[in-house]
Amino acid sequence: MDFYENIRSGKTEAVEQMLKQDPSLANQKDEKGFPPIVLATYNEQPEVSKVLLGHAADIDAKDVAGNTALMGVCFKGNLEIARLLINRGADVNARNFGGATPLIFAAMFNQLEITHLLLENGADKSMRDVKGNTAYTYAQKAENPKLQELLKP
Incomplete structure (x- = not known):
């Protein structure tokens, strides 16, 4: 099995x-341009x-769309991995090529707990993506009053 398949499959000892x-x-990207850390976190x-x-x-490290591991976790909603990345120093205000941040992804995908975590760790709620959002x-848009209250300007 190759390195990237071991990552996706959670074969920790083989990866080690x-x-x-x-x-x-x-730090070597796979054939599709995904860094190992992005593959590991995206595959939970x-x-x-x-x-x-x-x-x-x-x-x-960024994938082909400019997304970091933390962005993918905010999209998927894995709080454990989000904590791990933030505790290890992931940039909570990183931007992808569309200007989206981890906080924007958390809001977009209605991830209330991750939104809390990001804000507690310095995420800037005033940042805008390339569409101005x-x-x-x-x-x-997610129609979540608790999320709206947290993110209110």
Whole structure:
């Protein structure tokens, strides 16, 4: 099984062994342009994510759309991995190529707990994407009063 398939499948020990043999794998993108940390977090593999970060994976590495691991987690809603990334120093105000931030993704996908976490860790709710929308704009579209209250300007 190849390195990226081991990441997707959560084969922590295999990933660890491959990284020991070739440390450069920690930041080598797959054939579709996805960094290992993005693959691990998007596939909800917290233990593999820890191994990658322990081998100096770039926590803010971007995929082909400019998304970071934290952005993907905010989209998918995995609070455990969101905490891991934030505790390890992920940029809570990173922007993808469309100007979206982790907070915008959390609001867009109605992720109340992750929104709380991001705000507690310095996420800027005034940031706008390329369409001019803030996280609050997306909270309004999600029709979640609690989310709207949190993100109110």
